[in-house]
Amino acid sequence: MLSYRHAFHAGNHADVLKHFLLVELLDYLNRKDKPWWYIDTHAGAGCYALDSEHAAKTAEHAAGIGRLWQREDLPEALRPYVEAVRQFNPHGGLTFYPGSPALAMTRLRAQDRMRLFELHPADVELLQKTFAGEQERVAVRKADGFSALRSLLPPPSRRALVLIDPPYEVKDDYRRTVDTLADALRRFPTGCFAVWYPMLARPEARQLPERLAALGAESWLDVRLMVRTPPRDGFGMFGSGMFVVNPPWVLPERLEAVMPWLVARLAEDDGAGFDLEHHIE
Numbered sequence: 076m077l078s079y080r081h082a083f084h085a086g087n088h089a090d091v092l093k094h095f096l097l098v099e100l101l102d103y104l105n106r107k108d109k110p111w112w113y114i115d116t117h118a119g120a121g122c123y124a125l126d127s128e129h130a131a132k133t134a135e136h137a138a139g140i141g142r143l144w145q146r147e148d149l150p151e152a153l154r155p156y157v158e159a160v161r162q163f164n165p166h167g168g169l170t171f172y173p174g175s176p177a178l179a180m181t182r183l184r185a186q187d188r189m190r191l192f193e194l195h196p197a198d199v200e201l202l203q204k205t206f207a208g209e210q211e212r213v214a215v216r217k218a219d220g221f222s223a224l225r226s227l228l229p230p231p232s233r234r235a236l237v238l239i240d241p242p243y244e245v246k247d248d249y250r251r252t253v254d255t256l257a258d259a260l261r262r263f264p265t266g267c268f269a270v271w272y273p274m275l276a277r278p279e280a281r282q283l284p285e286r287l288a289a290l291g292a293e294s295w296l297d298v299r300l301m302v303r304t305p306p307r308d309g310f311g312m313f314g315s316g317m318f319v320v321n322p323p324w325v326l327p328e329r330l331e332a333v334m335p336w337l338v339a340r341l342a343e344d345d346g347a348g349f350d351l352e353h354h355i356e
Contacts, residue, residue, distance in 0.1 A: 085123035086136030086172040088341050089315035091143065091156075092300045093240065093271045094178055095333070096317050098156040100236050100267060101182040103323045110186035111234040113179045114227055116220025116255070117241050118191040120198040121205040122163070122177045125170055136172060138302075142340050144169055150336050152329045175238055176202065180213070189213040190227055192220035221251045228262040235263070240271040249279040253286045260292060260320065267321045274314035276305060287318045296322040296353040298330055300337065304346025313346070327353045 084090070104111045125136055143149070144160055159181045163171040173181075176191050183189060189212060193199040199217045206213040216223065224237065239255060241248045256268060272283050284297050301314035319326070334349040341347070 082120065082123050082127060083133050084135050085174070086125065086141065086169075087139040088135075088300065088302045089139075089271070089273065089312070090136075090172070091139045091337070091341065092298070092315055093317060094173075094175065095153055095156040095337075096269065096298070096319070097175055097178055097236075097238065098159055098182065099152065099326065099329065100269060100319070100323070101179060102155060103325075104234060104236060104267075105182060105184065107234075108186075109234055110184075110188070110232045111236065112188045112190060112227070112230040112232055113183070114190045114192075114224065114230070114235060114237045115175055115179070116192050116224055116237070116239050118176050118193045118198075118202055118215070118220075119174045119195075120193075120201040121174050121191075122201075123172045123174060125172055136169070138343065139341065140172060141169060146340075150333045152333045153337070175240065176213075177205065180206075180209075183212060185212075187212065188230075188232075191215045192218045192223050194219055221255045224255060225258055225262060228259055229266070230263075233265070235266050237266060237268045238271070239268065243273055243280070246279050249283050249286075252283065253290070256287060256320070257290050260290060265321065267319070269320075270318040272316050272318065273312045274299060274301060274305075274316060275312055276309035284316060284318055292320045293356045294322060294354065295320050296326055296330075296355065297351070298334065299350045300334070300341070301349065302338075302341050302347050303343040322353070322355065324355050327351065327355070 140160055143157055149157055159178055163173050193202050203215045273280055296319045299316035303313045305313045330351055338347050338349050
């Protein structure tokens with residue numbers, strides 16, 4: 076299905092969690108001079124105008140990045156992500172939100188590379204325009220990222236962050252996420268893989284973190300941010316999670332410091348909270 080457009084949800088609470096961790100993971104890779112690859116299986120449009128018809132219709136960013144981007148009391152670990160968003164809004168108003176590829180680009184060095192997959196025809200065209208001047212470091216392909224990922228693993232650098240971030244519009248996205256990660260770990264067991272997932276009442280969503288953990292990676296971390304009580308009618312996303320394989324050993328401590336603050340700022344009712352599980356060798 077190609078009806079999903081991330082512009083409707085740009086900058087919401089799920090993006091805050093996902094992109095805070097994305098910046099954290101890339102900054103950790105940058106501690107060493109050795110090059111790395113960033114691979115995005117569902118890259119979207121790359122950057123989003125928050126006053127566009129799609130974004131303005133739902134204005135989900137107001138309850139997400141809108142609550143954070145002007146604060147001066149940010150936890151130290153959260154500051155690089157928020158400062159990256161500010162780079163795209165230099166004139167004071169919050170008018171643009173960088174998607175995962177645009178945020179990754181703020182971390183990319185001369186020796187690093189980005190490989191971006193997107194299937195939606197309108198979004199892939201926008202993505203290609205965004206990175207039109209970066210053909211040497213950035214490659215954009217109109218392709219199914221689930222299937223295309225295997226052709227890049229392992230990358231020449233043997234250092235990479237792979238973001239698996241499908242829309243989960245259809246049930247099969249859950250199965251394909253598990254299968255894709257399992258295949259990726261066989262091809263590139265030392266890579267860092269980050270899987271975003273929605274928190275929904277549907278059984279596929281509830282079971283996904285356990286299925287990912289059951290793949291048997293030696294080191295993994297699962298963090299979940301809930302911003303509201305699960306709806307009684309069973310409809311609607313009340314939070315989201317990030318499952319990270321081969322995370323930095325310092326990540327649990329940094330999340331313990333950030334997540335309570337983040338919950339307090341993004342909470343929509345008394346059901347807000349977070350969970351953090353990890354097993355790091």
